[in-house]
Amino acid sequence: MKSKILILFLLVFASSSFAQLKTDSLSNKPKKENFTDDWAALSKYQKENELLPPPTRKEKRVVFLGSSIFEFWKQKDPEYFKDKPYLDRGISGQISPQLLIRFRQDVINLKPKVVIILAGSNDIAGNTGHVTNDKIMENIKSMAELARLHHIKVILCKYLPVYEYPWNKRIKAADSIVKLNEKIMAYAKEKKYTVLDYWTPLVDERKGQRAELTVDGVHPNLAGYKIMEGVTEAAIKKALKKWH
Incomplete structure (x- = not known):
């Protein structure tokens, strides 16, 4: 009888010890950081920004702020950004x-001389029912005003042509983008901001992107980006001249 009680005691003790070890093991496991509050994905470039030295006195730093068009650009043609004071801050979607x-x-x-703002297409493509071109313009205007307040030259982009979004064909993309670009042009003219026209050199007869310049009707291929590089360089030079 005593031996049975002893065996039962040892089994309970062993079970308790194992449970404690399991608990200790779980408590010592590194806790995964929760980024659900980072709706704007500030964490994506945070470390890269922290490692970035301040611009030199003669450096003409340019920030490209946008979504997938800019993020994929440095993947398709990394040589364009190499050895230039250009910072690509695009985040897809x-x-x-x-x-x-x-x-x-x-x-x-990041104290750039110039910011290139490319915004609006993902707002239109989302089809949430709450987005209008006027709402997009309010955000663009706020960014432009912040830049001017901090003595950063503003380049506003006429968005690339899109006939339809492959993932949301119900949207009448072409006409919405044309109307958005008209608003961007009018605002840029009023405030004397430089305009970077990505629409005209890429557009086809349907007001979409030329088939030979795009991978999906929305994002350029390398040939498309090469055309964008030419008009971008011209716009940057024009914006920088406004410093004198």
């Missing part, structure tokens, strides 16, 4: 209010 939230960290704090 982002809408204009997310760009606005990122503006301080990914633009102002």
Whole structure:
């Protein structure tokens, strides 16, 4: 009888010890950081920004702020950004209010001479029912005003042509982008901001992207980016001249 009680005691003790070890093991496991509050993905470029030295006195730093068009650019043609004071801060899928939230960290704090703002297409493509071109323009205007306040020259982009979004064909993309570009042009003219026209050199007869320049009707291929590089360089030079 005593031996049975002893065996039972040992089994209970062993079970308790194992449970404690399991608990200790779980408590010592590194806790995964929760980024659900980082709606604008500030964490994406945070470390890269922290490692970035301040611009030199003669450096003409340019920040490219946008979504997938800019993020994929440095993947398709990394040579374009190599050995230039260009900082690509594109994040795929982002809408204009997310760009606005990122503006301080990914633009102002980097002290560029120029910011290129490409915004609006993902807002239109989302089809949430709440987005209008006027709402997009409010976010673009806020970014432009912040830049001017911090003595950063503003380049506003006429968005690339899109006939339809492969993932949301119900959207009448072409006409929406044309109307957005008209608003961007009018605002840029009023405030004397430089305009970077990505629409005209890429457009086809349907007001979409020329088939030989795109991978999916929305994002350029390498040939498309090469055309964008030419008009981008011209716009940067024009914006920088306004410093004199």
